[in-house]
Amino acid sequence: MDRQFEQLRALGAGDFQHLNGSLIAHLKETESILASWGADETLRVAGLYHAAYGTAGFQENMVSLTRRSEIAMIIGEAAEALVYLYCSCDRDSVFPQFSCSQDKPIVFKDRFTGTRFPLTDEQAKPFCELTVANELELVYASESFKQQYGAELFSLFEAMTPNLSDKATAAYRAALAEFAVPLQPD
Template identity: 60%
Template sequence: MDTNDMRFKALEALGAGEFNHLNGSLISHLTGTFKMLKAWGAADYVCDAGLFHAAYGTAGFDETMVSLSQRTKIAEVIGKEAEALVYLYCSCDRDYVFERSVGKAPMAFKDRFTGECFTLDDEQACAFCELTLANELELLLTSEAFVAKYGAELYDLFENIQHYLTDTGVKAYKAFYAKEPELAD
């Protein structure tokens, strides 16, 4: 059993079940996001966050794998830094954050669980944006329906946050949209 399988077993022990996702199983999507981040050379904690990025549900995926009361237990499985990024990702009020993610101004953030508004520091913003890109790009690469519905909107988002992305992440989304030029207008 590899490390990721052991982590998923730990997640199941905390009460998570198998969920269907847009293009198959949620575990398949989480694993794909992790692998993408790993291939891009992301920090280990960012990769690990990719593996659990929907643990507490997201604004776009309402299913909650585990309760927020399990944060300490998740941190024991993937580490405190990765869990903090998972929480940040899951707590994101996407409408608030993405509407304000234009230009190089510091990233304004709103926690959808608490309603708290604050500014991400550059390290948080870079990790959050790289995870966001990997999540959305993994969906774009595996679902034509997702491309048709969100492809153009996500291109605009990626363009708006690209100053927070690694060169590898920027190249990845630019390569995708080079194959789908009608979405990048």
């Protein structure tokens, strides 16, 4: 992981500002959260690089999409594919589907190409885990972020729960407990 972190620094991640400081600090903390949940190395490395091509929420990109093969050489093809999936997500199209999907597949929309395709379980599980780790890092770092987005995130994560590990589920429920909607009696 150290080699990938140094490569990330060489790509200039420390030069980008993020919500609560430098982007590199956010990326490293996201990877640490995933590690604390017992994520495999592919998911952890993807967490470290999850904003390499920019995201719907963070428009700046460290690396041009034309350099995907170089990133794959650094972090491995599987991790790079997850990084691309995460960066390319059109959140306005994809996230609402989790709350109403039930038995329907999530139709993923690539914000770079406009391509749509059904998200497989093999894609959905690490994608959701990475989404929760990324957003929780921001929640942990900023009370104002938590207050502004906590209810929305809790609702999204509840809908993603079938795709999450028990540790990720416990982490978001603990961090966002104040936003849980109590069950109404029948």
